[in-house]
Amino acid sequence: MKYRTMGKLGVQASAFGLGCMRFNGAASGDSVIDEGKAISLIRRAIDGGVTYIDTAYVYLDKTSETVLGKALRDGYREKVTIATKMPKEYVHNRGEMEALLESELQKLQTNYIDFYLMHGINRQKWEEFKAIGAPEFFDDMKKAGKIRYKCFSFHGPYEDFEYILNDWDWDMVQIQYNFMDIDHQAGTRGLELAGRKGIPVVIMEGLLGGRLAKAPANVQALYDAFPVRRTPVEWAFRWLCNHPEVSVVLSGCNEAEQIDENLRIFDTVDANIMDEKELALMDDVRAAYLSRTRIGCTACRYCMPCPNGVNIPGVFSVWNNVSLYETDPNENFQFKRILEQNAGADRCVQCGACEAACPQHLPIIDSLQEAWRELNA
Numbered sequence: 475m476k477y478r479t480m481g482k483l484g485v486q487a488s489a490f491g492l493g494c495m496r497f498n499g500a501a502s503g504d505s506v507i508d509e510g511k512a513i514s515l516i517r518r519a520i521d522g523g524v525t526y527i528d529t530a531y532v533y534l535d536k537t538s539e540t541v542l543g544k545a546l547r548d549g550y551r552e553k554v555t556i557a558t559k560m561p562k563e564y565v566h567n568r569g570e571m572e573a574l575l576e577s578e579l580q581k582l583q584t585n586y587i588d589f590y591l592m593h594g595i596n597r598q599k600w601e602e603f604k605a606i607g608a609p610e611f612f613d614d615m616k617k618a619g620k621i622r623y624k625c626f627s628f629h630g631p632y633e634d635f636e637y638i639l640n641d642w643d644w645d646m647v648q649i650q651y652n653f654m655d656i657d658h659q660a661g662t663r664g665l666e667l668a669g670r671k672g673i674p675v676v677i678m679e680g681l682l683g684g685r686l687a688k689a690p691a692n693v694q695a696l697y698d699a700f701p702v703r704r705t706p707v708e709w710a711f712r713w714l715c716n717h718p719e720v721s722v723v724l725s726g727c728n729e730a731e732q733i734d735e736n737l738r739i740f741d742t743v744d745a746n747i748m749d750e751k752e753l754a755l756m757d758d759v760r761a762a763y764l765s766r767t768r769i770g771c772t773a774c775r776y777c778m779p780c781p782n783g784v785n786i787p788g789v790f791s792v793w794n795n796v797s798l799y800e801t802d803p804n805e806n807f808q809f810k811r812i813l814e815q816n817a818g819a820d821r822c823v824q825c826g827a828c829e830a831a832c833p834q835h836l837p838i839i840d841s842l843q844e845a846w847r848e849l850n851a
């Protein structure tokens with residue numbers, strides 16, 4: 475495992491940080507997480523050298539922090555730093571912020587949180603956080619030793635990012651970034667701005683929620699033609715870690731094999747190791763993906779549940795996969811399941827709740843209709 479210094483904080487962190495947003499459900503269907511499996515995955519990552527773990531109050535129906543707390547018993551807490559988050563939707567005053575933080579500490583079974591983030595903010599949410607005194611609260615909690623660093627995770631346009639970053643003395647920032655998102659959200663400009671200010675950057679969605687792990691034929695042909703053989707996941711993480719401003723790359727893993735593969739990859743990556751030919755390859759790969767992607771949904775599920783039962787990320791995933799991998803929707807397992815569960819886009823009543831929640835600002839309503847027309851054609 476390679477370790478990196480987190481900007482001005484000077485803290486050492488593993489380049490691979492484990493994200494706790496995507497653990498699989500229990501096979502019995504009576505729980506949102508297969509708890510035993512999640513705990514063993516978390517410990518496997520830590521045993522392999524991971525020192526940075528990311529979760530949030532809302533992940534996995536609010537069970538993610540609880541499972542992480544259990545995984546960090548037996549001496550594991552001392553081996554890692556924990557990042558978790560405060561969602562604006564759940565706090566409207568100081569009392570609610572205090573109660574929310576206390577409940578997170580309890581669930582995590584710890585006395586302090588290392589990195590405490592205002593969750594998924596844009597400029598509007600930052601203003602809302604300021605209006606309820608969140609910056610003062612974070613400062614007070616830092617003084618009290620309940621949090622070590624005051625941070626935010628970001629979803630929004632670059633202009634918002636620049637404004638927020640310059641508006642307070644943040645200790646760390648978490649952004650969505652990968653070789654497809656260079657001009658999207660904070661993008662490369664945001665990464666470099668944080669780097670110039672010495673603010674450590676933690677990366678989320680480094681594989682675009684898993685989409686970059688499975689190369690479609692036109693992308694795989696490019697990888698295959700390159701003289702050095704690497705997996706798509708390895709190319710994606712190598713490209714991220716090539717940026718010296720990146721401190722930690724988060725990845726959510728569902729299987730032990732994914733943890734092991736990522737541990738192997740993060741043993742080999744470093745800043746400024748890619749030559750011009752490798753960088754040109756990634757430009758070609760980006761163009762090849764863009765030529766076939768129907769919608770930039772990252773399957774983060776912030777829009778779910780839809781009050782009318784539409785499986786929004788499911789429909790978009792099928793739409794993208796059918797286009798990327800040139801397959802027949804009628805042979806797509808996920809599409810069949812959506813039809814069986816009556817969770818298709820035909821149930822949408824255009825209430826707009828999903829669009830307000832989408833960190834990618836996708837035109838979900840229109841896109842669902844277009845996707846449904848094409849998939850059923």
Ligand SMILES: NC(=O)c1ccc[n+]([C@@H]2O[C@H](COP(=O)([O-])OP(=O)(O)OC[C@H]3O[C@@H](n4cnc5c(N)ncnc54)[C@H](OP(=O)(O)O)[C@@H]3O)[C@@H](O)[C@H]2O)c1
Nearest residue numbers: 493494495627678679680681682683684687724725726735
């Ligand atoms: N603060 C925020 O607003 C926010 C938003 C999004 C994410 N996050 C955090 O950032 C973390 C990372 O984001 P992410 O989960 O989207 O990361 P990601 O790395 O883009 O996607 C994770 C998915 O990639 C696939 N994967 C990972 N390693 C793999 C490997 N070696 N081989 C093949 N597939 C692999 C898995 O997909 P399959 O499930 O298909 O196997 C996994 O679920 C999250 O877990 C969460 O903690 C925060």
Ligand code: SF4
Nearest residue numbers: 780822823825826828
């Ligand atoms: S607009 Fe449609 S898909 Fe979105 S939440 Fe409302 S009913 Fe569901």
Ligand code: SF4
Nearest residue numbers: 771772774775777832
């Ligand atoms: S539509 Fe938006 S909020 Fe919903 S899963 Fe996709 S990216 Fe996330």
